[in-house]
Amino acid sequence: MHDSSAKASFSVKCIYNIIDLAISFLLNQTFDEFRVLNLKHVKGQVQQKRQPKKFEILPPRTDQMPVDQDWGSVWPGPRSFHPATVPLPVRQGYVKKGAPPDKYGNAELMKIPNFLHLTPPVIKRQCEALKKFCTPWPKALDTDEKILTPLQLNARAKDKFLRLVGDRYNEETDTVTIVTDRCPLKKQNYDYAMYLITALYHESWNVEPWEETKSEADMEYYDWNKNVSKASVEAIFGKSSEDIPNINVYSDAVSSLMNEGESEYTVSRYGHAVRLLLNLPTS
Amino acid sequence: MTMSYILKNIVFNNVRIQWNASRILHTSPVCCKSQAGRYRITPKKDFPLTYEMANPPHQIAHRKSWNSWNTTNIEGGLRSSETAVEDVFIRKFMTGTWHNLFVSEIIIKRQHNIIRIAGIIQRSVGARKMYFLIGYSEELLSFWLQCPVKLELQTVPDRKSVVFKYI
Numbered sequence: 200m201h202d203s204s205a206k207a208s209f210s211v212k213c214i215y216n217i218i219d220l221a222i223s224f225l226l227n228q229t230f231d232e233f234r235v236l237n238l239k240h241v242k243g244q245v246q247q248k249r250q251p252k253k254f255e256i257l258p259p260r261t262d263q264m265p266v267d268q269d270w271g272s273v274w275p276g277p278r279s280f281h282p283a284t285v286p287l288p289v290r291q292g293y294v295k296k297g298a299p300p301d302k303y304g305n306a307e308l309m310k311i312p313n314f315l316h317l318t319p320p321v322i323k324r325q326c327e328a329l330k331k332f333c334t335p336w337p338k339a340l341d342t343d344e345k346i347l348t349p350l351q352l353n354a355r356a357k358d359k360f361l362r363l364v365g366d367r368y369n370e371e372t373d374t375v376t377i378v379t380d381r382c383p384l385k386k387q388n389y390d391y392a393m394y395l396i397t398a399l400y401h402e403s404w405n406v407e408p409w410e411e412t413k414s415e416a417d418m419e420y421y422d423w424n425k426n427v428s429k430a431s432v433e434a435i436f437g438k439s440s441e442d443i444p445n446i447n448v449y450s451d452a453v454s455s456l457m458n459e460g461e462s463e464y465t466v467s468r469y470g471h472a473v474r475l476l477l478n479l480p481t482s
Numbered sequence: 483m484t485m486s487y488i489l490k491n492i493v494f495n496n497v498r499i500q501w502n503a504s505r506i507l508h509t510s511p512v513c514c515k516s517q518a519g520r521y522r523i524t525p526k527k528d529f530p531l532t533y534e535m536a537n538p539p540h541q542i543a544h545r546k547s548w549n550s551w552n553t554t555n556i557e558g559g560l561r562s563s564e565t566a567v568e569d570v571f572i573r574k575f576m577t578g579t580w581h582n583l584f585v586s587e588i589i590i591k592r593q594h595n596i597i598r599i600a601g602i603i604q605r606s607v608g609a610r611k612m613y614f615l616i617g618y619s620e621e622l623l624s625f626w627l628q629c630p631v632k633l634e635l636q637t638v639p640d641r642k643s644v645v646f647k648y649i
Contacts (some may be wrong), residue, residue, distance in 0.1 A: 252608075254605050254609065278634060279634035282636065283636075293544075303638070303643070304586075304638040306602055306644075309589055309601070310600070311547060
């Protein structure tokens with residue numbers, strides 16, 4: 200009986216020793232992902248919260264920038280704002296009282312488009328680099344008029360030309376814009392544009408046989424010289440329209456009345472022209 | 483017999499109609515409260531807000547600007563619906579890939595065919611992991627969207643760096 204109890208106490212002691220050994224072994228380990236077996240409820244063995252790792256961060260690049268650095272190589276292309284690269288104390292945001300938020304951790308500064316890649320010296324440098332790819336301006340085109348009206352077209356051909364180009368013609372600047380972007384190469388696009396202009400020019404000079412059959416009903420504007428008004432005036436005066444005094448005023452007034460529609464101005468102008476034509480007293 | 487049946491039917495139908503009508507009619511006033519993008523004040527006033535969160539949506543273009551920059555919604559703009567869906571996808575992909583790292587909204591800017599994704603992340607992972615994630619995101623997004631994608635990120639030490647105020 201005595202023997203067996205001694206044995207039992209020995210075995211219990213042995214187990215305690217093993218556990219102690221295990222605990223001390225676990226405590227000595229550096230990895231803290233596993234919880235420590237705490238049988239004795241010893242204080243101070245509470246699981247420590249893992250501290251967030253501190254990463255080595257270099258100081259911002261702006262601290263080391265010389266004053267006379269080449270900004271074009273620091274910021275070569277379009278890019279979102281970065282506070283550690285831009286050596287300016289910029290701020291953005293609205294605060295009721297106090298200064299606006301500074302550039303670090305400021306999302307508003309990252310949102311807005313910036314032109315830090317287009318500083319004047321950089322633009323100048325890029326223009327200089329592009330210069331060698333440019334051809335000189337044609338010397339014959341020295342005035343604006345020569346640039347804007349190089350196509351030799353008469354009234355009929357111009358009318359047809361404008362009908363062919365449609366809304367590509369800008370009335371204000373008197374220019375036709377032709378955009379070609381279907382071909383893969385720039386040269387092909389340019390050649391196609393040149394082809395289009397040539398074709399347009401020659402096509403507008405072409406007179407198709409059906410164009411001659413255009414009657415008065417097909418006219419898109421009122422031409423006094425081809426109308427009944429001229430014939431009746433000539434019948435009243437009994438001579439050719441060129442010999443009638445003040446006929447130009449009358450023909451202009453009739454044309455504007457028919458082309459622009461009835462308005463107070465055109466009607467009064469027409470009345471005035473009729474009075475002049477018939478030698479009536481003008482009010 | 484038939485007459486009473488018809489009468490009964492008419493009466494019951496009328497009652498049913500009335501009962502239905504009373505169920506359809508709403509008599510409570512309309513709640514015109516706008517709540518989207520606004521945050522409630524907490525009792526302890528310890529809820530952190532970024533600058534973006536602190537300004538409600540009606541302050542866009544006044545105190546804060548848009549998170550998506552593109553020209554699809556102006557007159558003559560192309561593929562506005564596709565752009566909107568792509569932006570949602572990019573945001574979901576970025577928040578999932580950069581798990582628990584973004585401390586700002588994800589800003590998506592489109593110029594020609596380039597997509598720039600900007601944002602502020604916290605430094606809770608190492609630089610090597612960040613470089614990997616940048617390359618990974620750029621590669622996969624540019625493959626899916628079939629255009630160059632650039633990540634332009636800014637890091638801050640922790641979430642507290644972008645807190646604008648506590649409410």
